[in-house]
Every structure is written in C-alpha cells, then in structure tokens.
Amino acid sequence: MIPFQYTKANDVTDAVRLIAANGGAKFIAGGTNLLDLMKDNVERPTTLIDISRLPLTSVEETASGGLRIGALVPNADLAWHPLIEKRYPLLASAIMAGASQQLRNMASTGGNLLQRTRCAYFYDTATPCNKRQPGSGCSALNGVSRGHAILGASASCIATHPSDMCVALAALDATVHVTGPTGARVIPFADFHRLPGDTPHVDTNLGPDEIITAIEVPAKGFAANHSYLKIRDRMSYAFALVSVAAALELKDGTIQEARLALGGVAHKPWRDVAAEGALRGRPAEEASFARAADLLLRDARPQAHNGFKVDLARRAIIRTLSQAAHGTPQSQSNKTIQ
Amino acid sequence: MSTLNNTAKTYTGTATSRVDGRAKVTGAAKYAGDFNSGGLAYGAVVEATIARGRIVRIDASEALRVPGVLDVITHENRPRVADSDEAWKDDVAPEEGSPFRPLYDDAVKFNQQPIALVLAEEWEIARYAASLVRVDYEKQPFVTDVHRKRDNAIVVAKPDKPRGDVAKAFAAAEVRHEADYFIPTEHHNPMELFASTAMWEAGGPLTVYDKTQGVQNVQGFLCSVFEKKPDEIRVISPYVGGAFGAGLRPQYQVVLAVMGALKLQRSVRLVLTRQQMYGLGYRPATIERLALGAQRNGTLDAITHEAIGITSQFEEFSRNDTGWSALLYASPNARYEHRVAQLDVPTSCDMRAPGAATGVYALESAMDELAVALKMDPVELRLRCYSDRDQNENLPYTSKRLRECYREGAAAFGWDKRQPEPRSMRDGKTLVGWGMASGVWEALQMPVAVRIVMTANGHAEVSCAASDIGTGTYTIMAQVAADSLGLPIENITIRLADSTLPRAPVEGGSWMAASACHAVIATASEVRKELLRLAKLMKTSPLADAVEEDVALSDGKLVSRTQAERGVSISDMMRHGAVERIEREKTNEFAQDNAHARNTHSAVFAEVKVDEELGVIRVTRVVSAVAAGRVLNPKTGRSQVMGAIVGGIGMALHEETIYDHGLGRIVNHDIAEYHVPVNADIHDIEVIFVDEPDTLINPLGMKGLGEIGIVGVAAAVANAVYHATGVRVRDLPITLDKVLTRRQAA
C-alpha cells in the first residue's frame, strides 16, 4: 500500500474541515471498498480521515413520517432494524442480497453509496481505464464486457454501479443529506450518481469536500407490495448481472403507483419514471409489466458480451413486478429464486 | 490384519475425526507463512504487465530510496543459479521443455511473470516499494487464446494405442454422435496463499518453510537450482491449506525466498497475493472432440477422443484426457489424439484429477448425447457397453464394482422415476432435470518409507516426508499405526512433511493413502519382530515358542493370535530388555502385478432445477456412488468426496479463468470475481461407498479417494441441465446466459 496519513474526525464539522484542508484526503468508514482499492494502488489517498466513530449511527423517524438513516449505520444493522423490516422491507431485502454477512457488518450506509464499480480493468493498474486514469482509454469497450452496462453508457466508460442497497433507495425516492464547507444540502437520490459521459472518473455529484451525513426515506415504504430480485452467476456473494427493485401500490388489482429501479445495468441505479408512469392505472398483470419493461429498455444498447442482459432485464422486471403484485417478495435466504 | 478376537478398538475402517483438527481450528497449526524468526525480512513480487517481450530497462532506484527497503533483486543482480534445464526440472516437471526460471534473464514469457523481488524490513514497505519499480518493455506479439492456435497445436505422445479401424467402424455405425466440448482454464484457488519462509542461519543449513505437496521435491529442486549440497537446505511444510495440485511443482515464490535469503544473508518471508496466484499453473483450457459410433442396441463400435490442451511456449504439459473410455466402455475400435497449443501463458499443471476431470466430462457428455440419439436410458447405455477389462492394456481389474455404483446410486437417487423426454419434469414453475455420468480414476501406489520410534511408555512416533494437504494423511496414518502397533490413537504422534524424514513422493494422484498406510504396516511389523525378540528373552515368557506369524500387537501387548490370553505388555518387554526405544524404518513393498489394471470408479447422479424464464440453475441433489476399495476412514473419506463434488459443481456452473485475449491478461484474478460455489449453491449431497473387496491390489484392499470424487460430476450436471431445458451447453461453465440465449436460438 502507498503510505498515507491517518487522522480521526471528532465530529462532522471537523471531518469537513479536515477534508477541505488535506488535498488528496479520503474519508474511511467501513473500509470494505476503499482498503481493497488502496491495496491494488487504485485509490491513493494521501490522508485517511476516519469517520467511523462519528455519531451518525441512528435511525430516526422524521416529522413527515419518513426515516432518517445515519451515514454510519452498518448495512447489517440497517437490514435488521425493526422499522426498516416493517416499513421498508424492500430496502432490507436489497441490503441482504448484497455482499456477505461479514462485509455487511463492516459496510456503512454512506460508504455503500460511494462504492466504486467492479469493472475488473478499473482494479488492474496494468490496464488502461478512463475511470481510474482519465484519458487512458476504456479496456472494457474492446475487452471483456459481460458484466457491463446496457443503459446510459458512453464511449468513455461502460461500467456499472454495483450496489444493491442503492437500487432500493432509488426506488424509494430517498434523499441524501450532505454537509460541506458552506453548509448542509439535500440531494435527491436520482441526482446523486452520475452517468459516465466523458468524465467517468467522477462517480457522483457529491462535492470533493462534502460528507454524507444521512439518507432519508420518505413515508411511503410500499411494505405490502414490493420485491428485490437479484440475478447473478451464483446464489450468493456475487454482484448482480441484473437486479430489480419493484414497489407497487394497488387498489382492487389496479396499480395506483409504481416504482421500478434496476441495478447492474448502468453507471447508476437506473430508475425510469416513464416506465413507472406506464404502470399507473393499469391492471397488475403480466401484460402491464411487460409493457413497462419494454419501455424501460427502449434505449438499451448492449456491449459485445452482454447482449443477454437486455432480455434478462426484461424477464427480471416482469418477474419482480409480479412478485411485488402478489405480495410474495423474493426471499434473500432460501437458496432459490421464487 | 486382525483375525484377532479382542475388545481393543479397531481404527481402520472406522469414522475417525482428524487428529490435526484441533490444531487447525485453534490456530495452533502453523503454515508456511506463519513461521517467524528474529530479523525476518519481507519480500514483495513485481510482476510483468505484458504477455510477451523483453525487459529493456528496469529501474529500482525509487524503490531503493524508500526507508526500510533492503534490496531489489532482478535478473541483473540476482544470486547465481544453475543454467541447465535439467537443473530446473523438479520431480513433476514435464519431460519436454525448459522450466521457467524466475529472474533469470530479460525475457517476459507471460503476463504476471515475476520480474523483481523487493526485500524490506516490513511487508507494507516491500509492497509499496514494489509499486515504484519502473519497467520498460519491448513488446512482442502474443497469443493467449487456444482457439487461435487450434490448427497448429502439436501432437504429444500418449501411451494409449489405437484399436481396430475406427474410421471404417464410425462410417458404418447405425447411430453416430460427434461434437466438440470445451473446458476453460481453471485456477486451483486453495485457501492458503502460496508462501515460503527461508530461515537463514550463519553456517547452518537453510531451513525453508514452504507451501508444497512435496517437501523432498522442493528440497531436491532448490539444491539443484542453487547448487547446494543436500544437507545445506531443508524443507518443511507441516500443514497445507489446500493445494489441489497447485503445490506439486515448486512454485516461483520458494525460489525467490531462497534468493532473497542468500543475497541478504537473512531470513526472508514471501507470501504471494491472491492476484499473484493467477500467475502460477492452472488446469489447462481444453477443447475435446468426441466421435461415437454405436449400434441400435447400445453397443459401441467406434470411439474417437481428441483433445487440445494449452501449455506455455516453453514446456509441454499434458495429462491423459483421451484414454478413459477404454476403462469404461467396450469398443473394438478406438483412436485417441492429444495435442497441446503453446500459448504465451505460464505452464499449465495438475489440478484435481488432471485429464480425467476434463476428458471424462467430455466423454460422459457425449455418452449422454448418444443415449438421447438412441432413445435409451443413460444408465442402460452404460451397462450395454460396460467393459470388464482395461482395453488400453487389455487387462482385467483388481476390482471394479462400477455396476454396483450404477445400481446403488440410481436406487438412492430414485432414477427409475425419471421421465426420459427433456423438459418433461417440473416442480411448479421450474424445470427439473436428472442427469448422470460415470467417473474413473487411477489407484496408484508409490514407494514410501516410514520410521517408527516406539518408547517403553507405549507411545510411538511415526514419521515420513509425505505431506498432508488437508486430505487426512495424518489421520489415516495414525489409525493404521494405532491398529498395527496395538496402541490407542492418542499414543501415536505423526510427523510429516520434513525433507529430512524418510522418503516419500509428492502427495498427488490419490496414491498417498495406500502408499503411506502400507509403509506404516511394513515398519510396524519390523517393530513387532523386535518386540518378539525381546519377549523371548524374558524368562517364563508366554511367547517363548511363538513365531512371527503367530503374534500381533493389541491393547499395548504382544499377544498370540490364537490364544489372546498369552501376551506380554510392551513396557514389560522393553524394560526387561533394557531397551528404551525401538526405531525401525522401512519402505512399503507391493507385490509386482502386471496382470491387472488398478482403478477407482463412480456413478454420479445429479438433479438440477432451472428457472425457465431467468435461466438460473441450481444443483439441488447429487448422489455419488464410489467404488474405491476399502475405505479406511469413512468420515475423512466422505469429506474428500463431498469437497470434490462441490468442485465438480463449480466446474459445471462457475469456474472459469477469464482472459482478455487482446491484453493477454487474466481479468478475474481474485476470488470475488473468480467464482467457486458458495454455501447457497450447495444443496443435498449424498456419498455412497460401494462395498468393493479387493484382495489383489494390496493387503488392506484400499485405493485412494482424493480425486475420483470430482470425475464425472460436471458431466452429470451438464446432462441434467440438458434434460431440464433441452439446451446442450458444450462449453463450461454453464452460465444462465448460455441457457437463455441458446434456448431462444434453438
């Protein structure tokens, strides 16, 4: 590992002051992604600012009926939190679909948003990668692209965002609370992650000196009709080829409101309001789901090795919406796809 | 061994917990990278980032400026090593070729080749400094894709001779099946990283703790490479955290650790990173072509099996992929051909059941396709062409209970309820598929020597240079020693894997269990002879007139086999004779028998459930019926086979070393991205040991279980996937995208 300084932040203000004062510094929370990248010399922070002990570990109810989740709540604690299990089971389920128990114990809510792509070239400093080294080229474009994006990619980068939790947060219309040198602000989830464009090295719209303090989910949790389905190459401990978060509000079999977000297909959790709109007012049945899926995938453009993802995404969307409609969400523990 | 009628416990054949289990789970067991000494220096490897070329310039100045860096060794400043290919050939090296020599010269022969060793006071310093070594290359064109070399692969000689006229028989066959199958490169990925700690002692020998399957192989190799006398280097490897064949040949880290210690005159530890382990050997990617010709009644007329495996540009590694059908299926006409494609990659190497895991996958997939073409049950087809002889050698077997494997496996699985049509069985929305395959492996035995030191307190130390790579060698040797010395297992201490101990070959090929156990028996009988001599010295000895064949050791006593009450305790005899220890060393001896073939066999039955819409495959049940002679320890034996089945499921569905052939580099070089099955992928596994008495092979009638468990599993799963979906995926691994897209194409 490349030598670095280590310092601890006392509180949020201190953390922001430290990061603003140290060019090349990075926050470390659970370290499950950052340390791996440092060992591979991909991330090369000059200073690590340890925020893991900051008191951002509570889950509180907000005045508007939602929940405010501290940025340092461990993924595992969040998934098992009684309020999350009861009111936002979609979020709990998506978290449980990710990584392993050990990693979920260490990983933080804020860190999960900022985990970087799993594109293998990004991890290998012996290969060109625009995200790691702007201007060096994209190895995946002419290389191995089976796991890469089918939506929103650019000529500079075709990587995907690997998070499961974020797919649920996108579907739930969460907001990201951040604090920087000039104060606090709130970023809607849809605006938090970016598409690669010609600046793939910038993953998010978080300012360089800003810290995530909390994630807020609004009152509507879709606890009755939701599902998170993750399709991957083995039944656990693998990143999604395609994942789908679906949430429905139903009345007499008709869809009142729908949420649909995808993971593993784009540089950000992919939410499509047009596809959601197409579900509204429709009967909760396969034909409606298929139409929404086609709409969502209308601009899908596969890479050399992942043509299968378009059809797989379509099938996964239909399955997940149908699980949600039937009130039989995908289980994350019984070794099978329902 | 025990016609003796006594109450003493018999360990042989009884489920016995691992004698090293406690040390392993408590962390007391030390592995190669755990050993420590004062003044230990740490190494870190710099790897090549091109697939082929020359190092034009290597600049370590920046690395050397890092405080704590002791040295950077490259081809320009390395200690002297031997120059001949012969000197670099270890016991397991392929006959043809020039073994890889780390830091030898400026040539880059494969990506991830070690090109410099940084030595520092601390591991992190070494690792950081390694990132500062600057290398300029002259790149040369390279090929890493076997498909691009298919047409100029070279034929390698294999012992199996053709039979009859296969071309004519194939042309005349009533039913024919012909297809290509593909197994990608796989890496062993043992849990323990490759590591070596070389302990420097001024004036003394260099003691090297190494992760290896054969300490004496490594010791001999190091002595020859570094031009040392045998007593100048000692190699120890008490525990190995898995190897699966990766530790058969000395790996480059042991050469580098020794180079470092010689150069610094200091102890050096070198542990590879997980990523660096993808720069070592691997199971070769192999294209297999099968052509089967049969009569309508299911008898075979023609078998052609051709294989093209990959190897490096500098060594020709290959194993027997093609000859296995002759051990399973009678066919008057057969032809085999093995070729190797030389690519700009490291030399391939043995991985669990080398040759058979791949070759039998292809053969058994082809047999399944033939059964479909014949509209015949797959088990029935195999019985129709069952061979009681090894047709390559034209020999009968010492034992072959494969018919019983089919029968008992099928019964346990419920095979008779199988509906033959693909896509005809369902469980709700999921398609259910049942597939089967045969397995076959060798039952080899090798010379192994064992030393036993028995002390008057009724304890015995049994030692041998063999390794226990996690398979249970410590345990079965303790079982056999306890029985043949008549002592409780707690009184037996097993010492293994030190090059100064009695001679043993590498642990591989499934030969160690039978070889080491018979060495224990042979040596124990020498101890018994000595005890009888002592017994006879005693006045009024109840064994005064006993002869060797009449006595046995049991329950701490030397007793008459016919009259168990006639006996003397070991301690009495030794005290009386004023003998404190009896030490004997002996090599096993097996009766010369060139008139029989020796093999293990299995029948594997697998159930898969496939989500039709999403293509997701689960292997919900596997039943494996294994005939491998007498099973010494059903507990460790079952674990071996279960682990091998999991490996076979991985081979079928997950494992693949993925190359970017444009860069000539492996892209999934860590275990987050190189998939092996996880718990959620594994459901019911049932292992049946078919009773297989074998009075010919060796006195214990045992054969070895290390590899047979994986052979056939991938084919059984692939055949089950076909039965479930109607899609025949002939290139492993069978991922969901292949099932989805090919079904649509069909």
Ligand SMILES: Cc1cc2nc3c(=O)[nH]c(=O)nc-3n(C[C@H](O)[C@H](O)[C@H](O)COP(=O)(O)OP(=O)(O)OC[C@H]3O[C@@H](n4cnc5c(N)ncnc54)[C@H](O)[C@@H]3O)c2cc1C
């Ligand atoms: C083998 C493996 C498998 C995995 N599988 C999955 C999976 O299947 N699905 C999945 O979703 N995830 C998976 N993960 C990723 C895991 O979820 C993330 O690594 C984890 O969520 C990151 O959280 P952390 O707290 O450890 O972040 P860290 O590693 O500490 O930090 C990550 C980044 O976030 C920044 N950061 C952290 N907290 C803050 C904050 N409050 N404000 C501003 N910046 C911050 C850090 O500076 C750093 O750049 C896997 C990880 C591994 C190693």
Ligand code: SF4
């Ligand atoms: S896809 Fe993006 S992350 Fe991957 S190599 Fe290309 S630029 Fe780098």
